[in-house]
Amino acid sequence: MGRKSKYDQVKEDFPLIFRYLVDGLTEVEICKKINISTSAFATYKNQHAELRDLLKEGKGRPNAKVEQALYKSAVGYEYDEQKITTDESGKVKVEKITKYMPPQSTSMIYWLKNREAKKWRERRDPFEVDNEDRMKDVTDEQLDDEIEKLRSDK
Numbered sequence: 001m002g003r004k005s006k007y008d009q010v011k012e013d014f015p016l017i018f019r020y021l022v023d024g025l026t027e028v029e030i031c032k033k034i035n036i037s038t039s040a041f042a043t044y045k046n047q048h049a050e051l052r053d054l055l056k057e058g059k060g061r062p063n064a065k066v067e068q069a070l071y072k073s074a075v076g077y078e079y080d081e082q083k084i085t086t087d088e089s090g091k092v093k094v095e096k097i098t099k100y101m102p103p104q105s106t107s108m109i110y111w112l113k114n115r116e117a118k119k120w121r122e123r124r125d126p127f128e129v130d131n132e133d134r135m136k137d138v139t140d141e142q143l144d145d146e147i148e149k150l151r152s153d154k
Contacts, residue, residue: 021058
């Protein structure tokens with residue numbers, strides 16, 4: 001019986017690799033943990049669909065959690081908190097309080113710039129073909145004037 005290939009060793013580590021991915025480790029960090037070079041790992045990814053699928057699924061879980069947290073931060077959410085007090089007699093009282101975290105404008109901006117990039121990017125081309133709303137009030141004469149300005153700038 002021959003010696004196992006390095007890929008066979010990687011394949012045996014699939015459950016461990018998956019756990020590392022779910023924990024948010026990068027591929028470089030995983031390579032260090034399983035004692036394989038990043039170049040060999042990249043080669044195996046190109047050669048083996050099962051490894052690519054494992055990486056895709058493993059990375060998807062933490063990404064989904066972050067997306068959910070970002071969304072909640074962008075729209076606001078309620079959460080429960082416990083308030084522990086003692087009365088005059090020393091009896092401990094635990095009270096559940098529902099609090100509200102308002103939407104965070106930074107999260108809103110990030111979400112919109114990434115999910116609706118054309119609509120929310122900071123710089124817009126006024127003559128962009130997809131940007132019909134900005135062009136609907138521009139007359140042919142105004143367009144001709146703009147074209148003439150561009151020609152004279154040369």
